[in-house]
Amino acid sequence: MPIVSLAFKSLLNRRFTAALTVMSIALSVALLVGVERLRTEARASFANTLSGTDLIVGARSGAVQLLLYSVFRIGDATNNMSWQSYQDIARHPKVAWSVPLSLGDSHRGFRVLGTSQAYFERYQYARDRRLVLAEGGPFSDLYDAVLGAEVATELGYRIGDPIVVAHGASDVSFARHEDKPFRVSGILARTGTPVDRTVHVSLEAIEAIHIDWQSGAPLPGLSVSAEQARKMDLTPKAITAALVGLKSKVATFSVQRYVNEYPEEPLSAILPGVALSQLWGLIGVAENALLVVSAFVVVVGLFGMLTALLTSLNERRREMAILRSVGARPGHVFALIMGEAGFLTLIGIALGLGLLYLLLLFAQPLMESMYGIFIAIGSPSSYELLLLGALVIAGFVVGSIPAYRAYRYSLADGLSIRI
Amino acid sequence: MRELFVQRSTNLTHLQRYGSLKGSWREVGPLVIDIKDLEFRWHPGGETVLSLETMRVDPGEHLFIEGPSGSGKSTLLSLLAGVTTTQAGSVRVLDRPLERLGSVERDHFRADHVGYIFQMFNLIPYLSVVDNVLLPCRFSARRRDRALTRGGGLEAEARRLLGHLDMDHPELLGRAVTTLSVGQQQRVAAARALMGSPELLIADEPTSSLDADRRESFIRLLFDECRQAASTLVFVSHDATLECLFHRTVNLARINRRPGTLIDAAEMGT
Ligand SMILES: Nc1ncnc2c1ncn2[C@@H]1O[C@H](COP(=O)(O)OP(=O)(O)O)[C@@H](O)[C@H]1O
Numbered sequence A: 001m002p003i004v005s006l007a008f009k010s011l012l013n014r015r016f017t018a019a020l021t022v023m024s025i026a027l028s029v030a031l032l033v034g035v036e037r038l039r040t041e042a043r044a045s046f047a048n049t050l051s052g053t054d055l056i057v058g059a060r061s062g063a064v065q066l067l068l069y070s071v072f073r074i075g076d077a078t079n080n081m082s083w084q085s086y087q088d089i090a091r092h093p094k095v096a097w098s099v100p101l102s103l104g105d106s107h108r109g110f111r112v113l114g115t116s117q118a119y120f121e122r123y124q125y126a127r128d129r130r131l132v133l134a135e136g137g138p139f140s141d142l143y144d145a146v147l148g149a150e151v152a153t154e155l156g157y158r159i160g161d162p163i164v165v166a167h168g169a170s171d172v173s174f175a176r177h178e179d180k181p182f183r184v185s186g187i188l189a190r191t192g193t194p195v196d197r198t199v200h201v202s203l204e205a206i207e208a209i210h211i212d213w214q215s216g217a218p219l220p221g222l223s224v225s226a227e228q229a230r231k232m233d234l235t236p237k238a239i240t241a242a243l244v245g246l247k248s249k250v251a252t253f254s255v256q257r258y259v260n261e262y263p264e265e266p267l268s269a270i271l272p273g274v275a276l277s278q279l280w281g282l283i284g285v286a287e288n289a290l291l292v293v294s295a296f297v298v299v300v301g302l303f304g305m306l307t308a309l310l311t312s313l314n315e316r317r318r319e320m321a322i323l324r325s326v327g328a329r330p331g332h333v334f335a336l337i338m339g340e341a342g343f344l345t346l347i348g349i350a351l352g353l354g355l356l357y358l359l360l361l362f363a364q365p366l367m368e369s370m371y372g373i374f375i376a377i378g379s380p381s382s383y384e385l386l387l388l389g390a391l392v393i394a395g396f397v398v399g400s401i402p403a404y405r406a407y408r409y410s411l412a413d414g415l416s417i418r419i
Numbered sequence B: 001m002r003e004l005f006v007q008r009s010t011n012l013t014h015l016q017r018y019g020s021l022k023g024s025w026r027e028v029g030p031l032v033i034d035i036k037d038l039e040f041r042w043h044p045g046g047e048t049v050l051s052l053e054t055m056r057v058d059p060g061e062h063l064f065i066e067g068p069s070g071s072g073k074s075t076l077l078s079l080l081a082g083v084t085t086t087q088a089g090s091v092r093v094l095d096r097p098l099e100r101l102g103s104v105e106r107d108h109f110r111a112d113h114v115g116y117i118f119q120m121f122n123l124i125p126y127l128s129v130v131d132n133v134l135l136p137c138r139f140s141a142r143r144r145d146r147a148l149t150r151g152g153g154l155e156a157e158a159r160r161l162l163g164h165l166d167m168d169h170p171e172l173l174g175r176a177v178t179t180l181s182v183g184q185q186q187r188v189a190a191a192r193a194l195m196g197s198p199e200l201l202i203a204d205e206p207t208s209s210l211d212a213d214r215r216e217s218f219i220r221l222l223f224d225e226c227r228q229a230a231s232t233l234v235f236v237s238h239d240a241t242l243e244c245l246f247h248r249t250v251n252l253a254r255i256n257r258r259p260g261t262l263i264d265a266a267e268m269g270t
């Protein structure tokens, strides 16, 4: 017990170096726990890019590829699925709802998605959040477009602005659907999902702008005006993929089998949750690297403490001899240094957590509006507590090095102090 | 019982031998220090630093140990304080054979019964003057109890001792110990060593960093306190001019039989 107050007073005496040591530990703790929290939240928000959808259906391909083009708008489908197949699946007795997706066009680098009105009601992300229109309304006219938040801010669009859709992913002048311009009817609130980077139009509009096109080029001599197109049959012949909701989750595998074994054409049905975590497994390496780097920062912080304690030790040999002369045991000397290391580590951890929570308080609204990542400011998770526990142990292990040295000194020096 | 009797008788012959010396110590009791056939080296296989046939100190005695530097004075004090133990022979202090005690027991023994003053830098820089004086009471319940019964309170006892040593000024007590003069620091160290009235006070060249007139007044203060606490004082110095103040002087270089000092003695003889 006498050692605790001695250790405290001794630290107070060296408060400047002690404060630096505590600060370096605190910063490394804030980084470690911050990275860990960001990592889990990023993973959770990624896994929640699409929720409420039971199956994604498309032409036969790998699960990740289907997910990439249907949800993340990355890459292209190898094949389309016919409208007839889509109708068959949509009418399956166990299917509650379905949303067709038609991809292929773009607008100034943003993908254009042809879909139905149901998309805005059925698309869910972050577990149970739905798309919300920040301005305007959904499609009311054939040539209406609803923009994702990022499309609108990046290109500076307002409600009522005209936009021209280009054929294919690259925006080259000769492949534009200039004869059939769209009008911005609505702008969605930010979601932090690929929806933000998408231009939504109706499935019929996609059909209308391609009515006089064939194999990626306008048909020579045949030109249908925007107004003429309105009167034509705009039922699509094919779509790219479809989101499917089931009446009961129990039916998931039977409907998946139905799709996979659909006789008319080769199709795939995937479970979005499974595919998302598969995809995260691919890109999660970077996230692990980040955690490893921050763990190394913690090691650097502990090395700082080791250096500070070891350099102070030589000056303190006299102090140890004085303590020995008044009856302190070598064990007391060990405990004195150990107590300092433990105290520095614990204060560092507490300060680091405080720093992190303060930072989160400021960053939370920013992170949510900019990246759609919602970081909960709750008490540390069990994994975070595990990390902190490991840190406390590491602090004591690091402290035991100078403590053992001081112990050896105090045995060898006895009461003779060499300076 | 029998052993005690033997000891008393040897003690008496001891008294008879030195009884004619100046000073007032006349107490008859078991020896405070009783060394027999001591052999000590710091490292196994290293040279022998101390080799003493006998050395005895009576209760209340003020003993002066002189010897040139490197003659093993501090080493002897480490043995008396139970920080190190002899490899051969025996070192009895306050009737305890230190070489037979475990290291924890020796640490307890030192905390309870020994006050120690170093040559300089006696104080822990991050503790206040009073906290420095209270230090022994943190490690020994016995000395805490004794200080409490003597002074009425730990702090009161510390200030009483500091007052006797001319150190109980509010201005001095409030200062960081590192800003005190060397003489003041040594007086604080003396107060600490005397705290809780240990039976044995050991001082390792405590005056060598003081100037001549301060030296004597410091020693007189120390004597007064030792007398009041009935403590035995073992005082080491290489400064032979101080020896006239003490009851008795031991020249370590002369009684130490290790090879190096024998040659010294031979040279001195010629
Ligand atoms: N802690 C120690 N470890 C090893 N050798 C020591 C230690 N203390 C003293 N010595 C050696 O013991 C011898 C006697 O030293 P010391 O007792 O300090 O002499 P004095 O106090 O008379 O000057 C010296 O040779 C010194 O080097």
Ligand SMILES: [Mg+2]
Binding pocket: B073, B074, B075, B204
């Ligand atoms: Mg010495």
